[in-house]
Amino acid sequence: MTKVLRLEAIGRRFGDRQVLRDVTFDVAAGRMTGFVGANGAGKTTTMRIILGVLAPDAGTVTWQDAPLTREDRRRFGYMPEERGLYPKMTVRDQLVYLGRLHGLSISAVRRNADELLDWLSLGARADDPLEQLSLGNQQRAQIAAALVHDPDVLVLDEPFSGLDPLAVDTVVAVLRERTAHGVPVLFSSHQLDVVERLCDDLVIIADGTIRAAGSRDGLREAHALPRYSLRVEGDAGWLRDQPGVSIVDLDGPRAVFDLATGADDQEVLRAALSRGAVRSFGPVTPSLAEIFREVTR
Numbered sequence: 342m343t344k345v346l347r348l349e350a351i352g353r354r355f356g357d358r359q360v361l362r363d364v365t366f367d368v369a370a371g372r373m374t375g376f377v378g379a380n381g382a383g384k385t386t387t388m389r390i391i392l393g394v395l396a397p398d399a400g401t402v403t404w405q406d407a408p409l410t411r412e413d414r415r416r417f418g419y420m421p422e423e424r425g426l427y428p429k430m431t432v433r434d435q436l437v438y439l440g441r442l443h444g445l446s447i448s449a450v451r452r453n454a455d456e457l458l459d460w461l462s463l464g465a466r467a468d469d470p471l472e473q474l475s476l477g478n479q480q481r482a483q484i485a486a487a488l489v490h491d492p493d494v495l496v497l498d499e500p501f502s503g504l505d506p507l508a509v510d511t512v513v514a515v516l517r518e519r520t521a522h523g524v525p526v527l528f529s530s531h532q533l534d535v536v537e538r539l540c541d542d543l544v545i546i547a548d549g550t551i552r553a554a555g556s557r558d559g560l561r562e563a564h565a566l567p568r569y570s571l572r573v574e575g576d577a578g579w580l581r582d583q584p585g586v587s588i589v590d591l592d593g594p595r596a597v598f599d600l601a602t603g604a605d606d607q608e609v610l611r612a613a614l615s616r617g618a619v620r621s622f623g624p625v626t627p628s629l630a631e632i633f634r635e636v637t638r
């Protein structure tokens with residue numbers, strides 16, 4: 342039995358619009374899986390199908406190799422796009438209420454709620470109604486709500502939107518603690534820099550189809566170009582005449598260039614050293630933004 346949440350060949354249409362087509366990917370135990378795509382690509386629809394809020398027209402979602410049951414889904418933590426806490430209820434009361442709804446004992450749920458609120462730096466606001474909190478703090482409360490019942494699987498729709506960089510780090514620490522206990526975490530985000538920094542695995546969706554899925558580092562390698570960056574002491578203009586080199590960007594001592602197939606990177610390095618000091622030289626790995634542009638073109 343593998344602790345994997347698996348989507349296989351999921352299809353969904355709204356009216357005559359096919360919004361998901363053959364959506365297949367895994368969210369593995371103990372991994373943070375970033376789910377990225379443009380507006381309307383199908384992320385929220387996919388997450389709603391995982392949670393059973395919406396039924397697929399085709400395909401299956403399995404957890405630990407078996408089709409998802411209502412009981413499994415009770416053990417999932419979900420942060421929906423439309424949020425959905427009660428504005429007039431205090432933060433702590435809603436967490437306790439939600440934890441009880443998921444079947445936790447009152448003592449367990451109080452303990453979890455207080456721990457999460459502390460961890461998310463919301464302890465001082467625990468007895469305030471949600472509507473009196475800043476938007477960023479309301480967002481933290483939503484995250485606490487998704488986590489309060491110690492879920493087996495976490496599905497979070499845009500958990501980092503509206504958070505400042507420090508708050509992002511706080512939330513990441515809380516999620517990492519969950520993955521360290523083997524929980525699979527699927528989160529959607531528009532912030533490619535944030536996803537790049539903190540996901541282990543990546544799923545890229547465009548127009549309802551999966552364009553790339555796999556480990557972040559594996560995808561980077563798979564999409565790597567024979568591209569290099571070089572910084573020398575003097576002017577790097579000589580690179581223009583170096584065999585096999587095509588310049589991508591040249592700015593005084595700094596250059597980014599592609600190497601033709603078969604050209605030797607060490608040859609370029611030796612050429613640089615023969616002209617003076619070399620401050621840095623190495624391959625350039627593509628950023629997530631570049632991979633995203635390439636696979637969604």
Ligand SMILES: Nc1ncnc2c1ncn2[C@@H]1O[C@H](COP(=O)(O)OP(=O)(O)OP(=O)(O)O)[C@@H](O)[C@H]1O
Nearest residue numbers: 355356360378379380381382383384385386387422
């Ligand atoms: N209930 C619905 N009825 C009709 N069309 C819908 C419905 N829900 C979603 N759609 C359409 O399905 C497509 C996918 O929407 P979805 O919300 O899943 O995208 P998303 O990737 O989450 O986008 P965003 O990043 O903007 O939240 C969109 O074209 C959307 O208009």
